[in-house]
Amino acid sequence: MKKTCVNYKLLFLDILDKKYPEKKESCRNILKKQELSILDIIDLNRIIFGCIDQERSRFDQNHRSYNESSVFQILDYQKKHKLNNSELARHFKLSRHTVRKWKNRYQI
Template sequence: MERSAPDYKKIYTDIIFRKCPEKYGLCDFILQKETLSVLDVIKLNQLIFDVEDQQIAQFNQKQRSYDEASILEILEFQERNGYNNTELADEFKLSRNSVAKWKKIFKSKAQTN
């Protein structure tokens, strides 16, 4: 049986209307998209929850996972903005090792196609 992805659009819409309806205007442009990417979910999380507690931020980071489309989007972001691996890792709160590994994997995939 194939698992479907969570309906992040519905989840975040419910969170906003129940906990902080005043922030809907900030998030409206993202929630109007047909489907949300991982980067959209990260941005919504930042807009809704003003995460300043370092322990909470670290816990949330450990719970993230990225699909191939999201990784490619992050790597394209790096290329568009001329970021090095360290700058990209800081921007998305990733490990520099993860970025290097992704580049190695997806660069080799691109060369074989």
């Protein structure tokens, strides 16, 4: 089976062009980057779609997946901002158990 990568930059540009042209300027700095990180994607999603209701948020959270580089970026964010596991979990809407599991797996 062939694994495909999603071109998030193109996807967000299409969404901005077709549905939210007024928000394009506020996303410009992030979209200028050569490659988007998972943190950039989360920021773009928040800027474009804003707050979502609790039911939708729960559904989205159940369908998120993180690759190894995303996990390292999130854990680096924790170090950079001096957050504990609970604060990091709240910020990224993760469980504390997930954060602890990542830290144990990657021995950070």
